[in-house]
Every structure is written in C-alpha cells, then in structure tokens.
Amino acid sequence: MNVALSTSVMQRGKSGVGQYVLALTRALLAHADDVNFSLLVLEEDVPLFDFAREKMRIVPVAEKWRPAVKNIVWHQTVLPRWLKENQTDVLHVPSYRRMLHKAPCKLVSTIHDLAPFHVRGKYDLARMFYGRVVVKSLAKKQDQVIAVSTNTARDVQRFFGVPVEQQKVILNGIDHSRFNPGDTTAAKAYAKERWGLSQPFFLFVSRLEHPAKNHVRLIEAFNWFKKLTGSHWQLVLAGSDWHGAEHIHAAVKASPFAADIRTLGFVEDAVLPDLYRAASCMVYPSLFEGFGLPPVEAMACGTPVISSIAGSLDEVVANAAQIVNPEDMLDIAEAMQFIASSEERRTSLVQAGLQNAQRFDWSKNAEQVMAAYLS
Numbered sequence: 001m002n003v004a005l006s007t008s009v010m011q012r013g014k015s016g017v018g019q020y021v022l023a024l025t026r027a028l029l030a031h032a033d034d035v036n037f038s039l040l041v042l043e044e045d046v047p048l049f050d051f052a053r054e055k056m057r058i059v060p061v062a063e064k065w066r067p068a069v070k071n072i073v074w075h076q077t078v079l080p081r082w083l084k085e086n087q088t089d090v091l092h093v094p095s096y097r098r099m100l101h102k103a104p105c106k107l108v109s110t111i112h113d114l115a116p117f118h119v120r121g122k123y124d125l126a127r128m129f130y131g132r133v134v135v136k137s138l139a140k141k142q143d144q145v146i147a148v149s150t151n152t153a154r155d156v157q158r159f160f161g162v163p164v165e166q167q168k169v170i171l172n173g174i175d176h177s178r179f180n181p182g183d184t185t186a187a188k189a190y191a192k193e194r195w196g197l198s199q200p201f202f203l204f205v206s207r208l209e210h211p212a213k214n215h216v217r218l219i220e221a222f223n224w225f226k227k228l229t230g231s232h233w234q235l236v237l238a239g240s241d242w243h244g245a246e247h248i249h250a251a252v253k254a255s256p257f258a259a260d261i262r263t264l265g266f267v268e269d270a271v272l273p274d275l276y277r278a279a280s281c282m283v284y285p286s287l288f289e290g291f292g293l294p295p296v297e298a299m300a301c302g303t304p305v306i307s308s309i310a311g312s313l314d315e316v317v318a319n320a321a322q323i324v325n326p327e328d329m330l331d332i333a334e335a336m337q338f339i340a341s342s343e344e345r346r347t348s349l350v351q352a353g354l355q356n357a358q359r360f361d362w363s364k365n366a367e368q369v370m371a372a373y374l375s
Contacts, residue, residue, distance in 0.1 A: 001034075001035050001036065001089045001090065001373070001374075002035075002036045002038070002086065002087055002088045002089045002090070003035050003036065003037050003038070003088070003089065003090045003091075003092065003373055004037075004038045004039075004040060004083060004086070004088045004090070004091045004092070004105075005021075005024075005025065005028075005037065005038070005039050005040065005091075005092045005094070006040045006075065006079070006091065006092070006093045006094070006098060007021050007025075007039055007040060007041050007042070007045065007049075007094070008040065008041070008042050008045075008061060008065070008066070008071055008074075008075075008098065009021075009071075009093075009094065009095040009097055009098050010022070010045065010048075010094075012044070012045060012048075013045070013048050013269075014207065014240045014266050015207060015242075016112065016291070016293060017094060017095050017112060019269075019293060020094060020110070020112070020148075020172060020293075021094050022048065022049075022269070023172075023173065023174075023175060023362050024094065024362070024365075024366065024369065025039065025049065025051075025052055025056070026051065026052070026175065026362070027173070027362040027363055027365065027366035027369075028056075028366050028369070028370070029051075029052060029055050029056070030363065030366065031366065031370055032055035032056055033055075035370075035373075036057070037052075037055070037056040037057065038056070038057045038058075038059050038086065038088070039052065039056055039057065039058050039059065040059050040061055040079070040082075041058055041059065041060060041061060042060075042061050042062075042063060042065065042066050043060045043061065043062060043063045044063060044066075046058060046060055059082075061074070065078075068097075071098065072097075072098065075093070075098045075100055076100060076101055079091075079100065079103070080100065080102065080103045080104060083103055083104055083105050084104040088104075088105045089105055089106060089373075090105060090106045090108055090373045091103055091105055091106070091107055091108065092108045092109070092110070092369075092373070093107070093108070093109045093110070094109075094110040095109075095110065095111075095112065096109060096110075096111045096112075096114075096135050096138070096139065097130070097135070099135065099138040099139065099141070099142060100138070100141075101137075101138060101141060102141070106143045106144070106373075107141070107142045107143045107144070108142065108143065108144045108145075108146065108372055108373060109139075109142045109144075109145055109146065110145075110146040110147075110148065111139070111145060111146070111147055111148070111152055111156055111290070112148050112152065112290040112291060113148075113152055113155070113288065113289065113290020113291070113311060113312070114152070114155040114156065114159050114160075114290070115212060115288050115290065115311075117155065117159050118287075118288045118311065135160070136159065136160050136161070139156065139160040139161075139162055140160065140161065140162060142162075144167075144168060144372050144375065145162055145166070145167045145168070146167070146168050146169075146170050146369065146372055147167050147168070147169050147170075148169075148170065148171060148172050148290055148291045148312075149169065149171065149290060149291050149312035149315050149316065150169055150312075150315055151290070151311055151312035151314075151315055152169075152290045152291070152311075152312060153167050153169050155290075168368065168371075168372050170365050170368045170369060170372070171291075171359070171360055171365060172291050172293055172296075172360060172365070173360045173361045173362030173363070173364065173365040173366075174293065174296055174297055174300055174357065174360050174361070174362065175362055176300060176357075176361065178269075178273050179273050179276070179297045179300035179301055179357070180273070180300060180301065180302075181277065181301060181302035181354070182273065182274070182277055182301065182302075183277075184277050184278070184302070186274075187273075187274040187275075187276075187277035187278040188277075188278045190271070190274050190278070191274065191275060191278035194271070195236075195262065195264060197234070197236065197262070197278065199232050199233065199234050199260075200232070200233045200234070200280035200340070201233060201234040201235065201236045201262075201278075201279055201280055202222070202233060202234070202235050202236065202279070202280065202281050202282075202283045202306075202336060203236045203238065203275065203276070203279035203281070203282050203283070203298070203303075204218060204235070204236070204237050204238070204239075204282070204283050204284065204285075205238045205239060205267070205272070205275075205276075205282070205284075205294040205297075205298075206237075206238075206239045206284070206286065206294060207239040207240050207241070207242040208237065208239050208240065208241050208242055208244075208245040208248045208249075208263070209242040209243050209244060209245070210243070210244030210245065210247040210248055211244065211247075211287065212286070212287055212288060213286050213287070214285045214286055214287050214308075214326050215237065215248040215251070216247055216248060216251045217285065217326070217327070217329050217332065218235070218283065218285050218332060219235070219248070219251045219252060219255055219261065220251070220329045221285075221329045221330075221332035221333040221336060222235045222255075222257065222261065222333070222336065223255055223256060223257055224329065224330065224333040225333045225336040225337055225340070226256075226257045226260065227256075228333070228337060229337055229340065229341075231340055232260075233260075233280065233336075233340050234260040234261070234262060235260065235261045235262070236261075236262045236264060236279070237252075237261070237262065237263045237264065238264045238265075238266075238267045238272075238275060239264075239265070239266060239267075240265060240266040241265075248263075249263070272297070273297075273301055276297060276298045276301035276303050277301045277302065277303065279298070279303050280303075280304075280340075280346075281303065281304050281305070281306060281336075281339050281340070281346065282294065282295060282298035282299075282303050282304070282305045282306070282307075283305075283306040283307075283332075283335075283336065284305065284306065284307040284308065284313070284321075285306075285307070285308050285324060285326045285332055286308055286310055286311075286313065286326065287308070287310055287326050287327070288310045288311040289310060289311040289312055289313050289316075290311060290312055291312050291316060292307075292311070292312060292313045292316050292317075295307050295313070295316065295317050295321060296316060296317075296356070296357050296360050297357075298353070299317075299320060299321075299353030299354060299356055299357040300353075300354065300357035302350050302353070302354060303350070303353070304322070304339060304345075304346045304349035304350050304353065305317065305320070305321040305322070305349060305353055306321060306322045306324055306332070306335045306336065306339060307321040307322070307323065307324070308323070308324055308325070308326035309323055310326055317356070318356050319352065319356075320349065320352035320353045320355065320356035321349065321352075321353070322335050322338070322339055322345070322349060
C-alpha cells in the first residue's frame, strides 16, 4: 500500500499541528516495513524529517507553495496529479485547512478543532470564511475523518454535518520515552543555565496567539497573584509569536511585575521535557482547544497543572488538574495562589497527572491511524 502524508501545514514544527505531524510520523515508522510512506514536505522543513529518511520517502515541495493561498492551490491542483502519477492508495492530510476536493485515491483527514466556530476573532475574515464555509463542503468529500477527541467529533457533526459514527476518534499521544519525570534536579540546573530561571515558575507552553490562548488574561491574573502574595514565583511564556502576539508583548511590558515575566520564544523539542520538569506548575488557561497536548506533556513530566476545561480540555485533563474558568481572571489568580502555597496539592496533582498521562500513547494511536488507512 502506498500512503502519502501532506506535511505543509506544520508551520515549521512550531505549532500543535506541527507536533502532531512529527509525532505521528515517528510512530508510523514501526509500520514502514509493510507500507510505502511518502512524506510531502516543503523544502525548508525537510531537515525536520531526517529521522524518517531511512524508512520513508521524502518528497520536497518547492518553497513557493508555502504561503497559505498558494498552498491551498497546490493541494487542489498539483497534488492530485502527483498522487495519480505515483499510484497512491491513501492521502492523509493532517489538518482541515488543506482537505482536498477530489483525488484519485482514498482521502483521510485529521481535524484537530473547529476553533473558528468558537473563538471570535481567532483569524482574519478570509481565514474565518474559509474555515467556516469552504471547509464544510470539503469535509463531506473525505473518505475518512479522524477527530482527535470526542468533543471535536461532536463539533464536526454539528458544524460540518459529518456524523460522529462516520468518524474515527483517535486521541493524540505523547512519546513517553521523552516526556517522563526524568531528573528534576538536572532539569532545573539546565533551566537556570539556559534561560536564567532560578526561581519557582508557572509555565505556559503555547504559541503567543491572542485572544484564543488567553495570555493577556493570564498576565493580569499573575499581576494580581503577585500583588496579593508578594511571591517570588515567576511566569514563563514559551512559544513563538503568532496572530495577535503584539497584544501579549504589550501586556508583559505594561505589567508592574514585568521583571518576573519571561518570554522564551519557541522551545525546541529536544529540551522541552526539561523545561516542563523545571517548572513548578504548568498553567493552561486556553479559551478553546480541540485537544491540548501541553498539559498532558507536563503531567507526564511530573509537573502539576492548572487548566481550563474549554473545548476538549475537559476530556484531556480529566480530574488531574486544578480547574479554572478561563474567562475569570480572579479564578485563575486564586488557583495560582493555591498551588503556590500548597505543597500537598501540588503533590496530589503530580500523582494524578502521571496516571492520566498514561492514557495517551502514540504507538497505540498509530495502529488506529493505520486501521483508518485500511478501512
């Protein structure tokens, strides 16, 4: 069987979808002896897939096709011809933004979330129109839709008209060989050397996107927490700039506690587990998530988690996090105060988080993805 995976939506690996693509590819390597995989990769992203080179065919795609509109055109016009010429049996597109209208093979698409229907102003008007209107038509033309959570599957049924029973719900996973408690002392030493983080800190791992990821309200909550407690805890924001990042940077600059707020930019995969281990608490106040991997990654590394339960987060964090209302600044601040002051609560969250994280395993999920290709 010949399977092609389109990777051009991975945003250089600096997004949740990007991490999904890389993790799924790693997990599918176990099946590469039985299936011929072709990875369609934008030229500058090719080095990200060096780990797969020996078992999978890497097909470079010219950089001129990277811009969003041109990339959509490539998927709808150039890609179908390539699929036919290469006798492809299955095309997997891991994002609803690039689903094909028509192709000479089976079409499998992963839908991570339908945020344009839930978060006002998440994208510009053109992207909102594409996500709300065009994709609705494309979704019905897929042979198999993979939803990363039950919540997302229900949204796909509600907004796109694809019944839940016609979808496959395959949870995201984590690589437990990377995300585990490890050596906390060494991790803290590394965080001090690499980023100068020597005080206890709240960590938020997410691209800097406003308003969807809720950074500005988190910064306001942190200001309130610091004012009330005089605590030496810091707030660390790890993620690359995205839509609306200027509002987040402005909120940091305006904070009376700006000296205790750190923006690290994108943190590469190799050191991300150590950043989780070094953190005193992970805080994830997102306004909406189709899944939400960072809280699970943090749990697997033995870090207590504060989280909203917006979108699929309720399904993902279960009872293993300190739950907050993401639209209530005071609720977030009070949770931060509680976690910072209660070692007992932190310990209980660590134990609950480690247990919860075991539910998410890429090797098992890859087997389910393979079943979707074969069905």
